[in-house]
Amino acid sequence: MSTVHPPHHVPVLLDATLRELAPQKGESYLDLTAGYAGHASAVLNLTHNYTDSVLVDRDEYAIAHLQHLADQGVRLLHTDFASAARQLSEEGRTFDVVLIDLGVSSPQLDQGERGFSFSHNGPLDMRMDRRTGITAAQLIQQSSVQELATIIHEYGEEPYTQAKHLAEVIVANRPYNDTETLAALIKQHYRGRIGKIHPATRTFQALRIAVNDELGQLRETLPLLPKLLRAGGRVGVISFHSL
Ligand SMILES: C[S@@+](CC[C@H](N)C(=O)[O-])C[C@H]1O[C@@H](n2cnc3c(N)ncnc32)[C@H](O)[C@@H]1O
Known part of the structure; x- marks a missing residue:
């Protein structure tokens, strides 16, 4: 697999996300669509709590890119977020801050070989995993x-x-x-x-x-979120379409 990554993925609505979720020092974080860690790095910089935090992505390129955070103690789960949410709730894990940033990342669109893009030719694949x-x-x-x-x-x-x-x-x-x-x-x-x-x-x-059964993933995951939250916990969901 090619593990060449663009150096930057600009996270969307970063200021609004930090304002609304208000991560505090010591709080635990669950990012169900960690991608290239734009949001995750910003949140973890505020919480400084790596060991109680979990980053999920079903994309092998994203997971490879997140390795530096695993080296600091974060747990990585290379799976879809419905499976991750099920697994974490079975483990009885709870979090102060949870984020889901739906859709594809710009690196997925930019790499023709992933097959998401009509402007960068590639095999007609489109699987995130x-x-x-x-x-x-x-x-x-x-x-x-x-x-x-x-x-x-x-x-x-x-x-x-x-x-x-x-x-x-x-x-x-x-x-x-x-x-x-x-x-x-x-x-x-x-x-x-x-x-x-x-x-x-x-x-x-x-x-x-x-x-990618994106709506099925969401349908399965949303009901599990209350179980994954600690008292006073906050959930953010970012979506750019109205389905
Ligand atoms: C919009 S990007 C997230 C970007 C991330 N917030 C950042 O700042 O880098 C969406 C990411 O979620 C992942 N993703 C989408 N649906 C998923 C699912 N059902 N389970 C796990 N990962 C998923 C994609 O592979 C992609 O990396």
């Missing part, structure tokens, strides 16, 4: 037009007629090996005005959400 599950290419291969239309409509928020049309075109031209081919096909067949955003953006978002 490449040890498990099916790739986006396999998902397309296995899906009916109806199933694909539902994915594009529900997870990509394309109007249903557009989603159905794109699903028909995608199924008619499969199989796919790379992201650029799929993106070009969507652009060619997209109905209506093409604005500033690439017309494949919403379909790629939809496939990514389906491949």
Whole structure:
């Protein structure tokens, strides 16, 4: 595996996150989407409590990047956050501050080989955890037009007629090996005005959400959060779409 990482991943809403979660010295921290530790480093700098803190990510590149925090005593869990939340609650662990920063990291999008991006060509993969599950290419291969239309409509928020049309075109031209081919096909067949955003953006978002079962992960995890909180604990969830 390539473990080349960009030096920086700029964490979103960092000031607001620190203000709202107000981490205090000595408090324990659970980051369920630790990524490149933008939020985690800032929180741990305030709490100075490494040994009672747990960082989770299902992405092997992110976990490799977090190793320096493990060296300071933080526990790393290389798994999906629903499994991590189940495991930690079974262990009876509780935390003062919990954060979930949903979605993909910019390094995942920037590395074509991960298959999330139509601007950096790569295999049509999109799995955050490449040890498990099916790739986006396999998902397309296995899906009916109806199933694909539902994915594009529900997870990509394309109007249903557009989603159905794109699903028909995608199924008619499969199989796919790379992201650029799929993106070009969507652009060619997209109905209506093409604005500033690439017309494949919403379909790629939809496939990514389906491949990683992102909504299922959240559905399983949210009910476990109260069990994972200490008295007076705070939870933050950052999301950039309205699904
Ligand atoms: C938006 S990034 C988080 C960035 C992080 N807050 C930072 O400042 O570097 C989302 C991260 O969560 C991970 N992720 C997304 N869904 C996950 C899940 N269900 N379980 C575990 N990790 C997940 C992704 O691999 C990615 O590294």
